[in-house]
Amino acid sequence: MDLSIIVPTFNEGPNVDELLRRIGTALDGRVFEVVFVDDSTDDTAAIIAAAASRFPFPVRVLHRDVATAGLGGAVVEGFRAATSRWCLVMDGDLQHPPEDIPRMIERAERGDVDIVIASRYASGGTSGGLADATRTAVSRVSTSLTKAMFPRKLAGCTDPMTGFFLLDTDAVDVEALRPRGFKILLEVLARRQLRVDEVPFDFAQRYAGRSKATFTQGVRFLTQLAMLRFGRMSAFALVGGFGAIANLVIMWGLIRLGLDYVPAAVIASAVTIVTNFFLLEYLVFADMRSESGRMRSRFLKSTTFNGLEAIIRIPVLSVLVEGAHVPAVLAAALTLIAAFVVRFMFHALIVYAPKRTRRAAAVASTAAAVAPGRTLEP
Ligand code: GDD
Ligand code: MN
16 A cells, blocks of 8 residues: 655654654564645744655655644545545544554555554544543543534544544545544544544653643534534434423413422423424424434433433522532523533434444444443343
């Protein structure tokens, strides 16, 4: 297999030599090129150009004066410039060990996949190189949220946020990609259903220099998610909004009929929880029903969850208002938003999880991260 290795760089000068040296050793005897797509504001491009002549394989550097779409844009530019159909994307800071590339190539050469993803979260992989506990938590939560939003397309992928993967560019429409910021793999996977497999890897410490990840990158990632996934999520929100209104109308009607407000609220909630399930079943998750086991078990999970949520939300609200002195309306809004997000994740990852496939295991492992201690059906 001929290979183009695409390395996006932003001020990574001190890493260049070591990266090329380790790539050369790891891929000794293979045919490949290395394409750096550089947006640096320092002399990284010159360092790469100088290093190129010291290695026995082709090394090119494309320097962009305008860093359109950042890291993701650079990778797409790399796909365009690549001479090989198969492109390996990796970071320029050695957090992605070049020694893992041969295993990825060997997996791809079996011929039954469009992409091989190096995963920190597949069993055997590690994410030790993440800066600290906060970064680890952010990575875990955003991975779960992303998988909840694309339960099908990401079913075979435990690490949609990794920047280390080997792609058959013939399997994607490169010009249709709309990269925004850091998460190019998500863009690739969300556009088209690809045949995915993973190899675990150990996410290493940075060799030199500093990370370019910022809070702004995080916000950009959330926008990307919302744009890619407007469909299912907004339908889910619509059903939820409809349920909330129905709940109030029923409660109002029952009180008019002479019922006390507590039983009225209980009946209204029960009715909307059940209707809500059928709306989800036939509107929001219609395409996932056939693969996700029996309806009775989905019904039980969904209604139990919503019932518990209704019971738990009220005391949480009072703790926020009485204990933390959050204004009541703001506190109610916060609990509703949190409940909405958790409810969506629970339904997408657990209630409608595909059953009895290899994919189910991948979904289950992330679902377990969302709800520790929860066991799933085989
Ligand atoms: N061309 C270009 N343009 N490259 C960039 C830019 C940019 O605007 N921003 C960052 N890079 C390059 C860096 O130079 C590095 O080679 C690579 O992209 C990753 O950037 P880091 O600064 O090392 O970010 P990170 O370690 O936080 O993020 C990495 O880990 C994430 C998983 O936690 C990246 O691999 C992400 O893609 C990955 O999702
Ligand atoms: Mn890095």
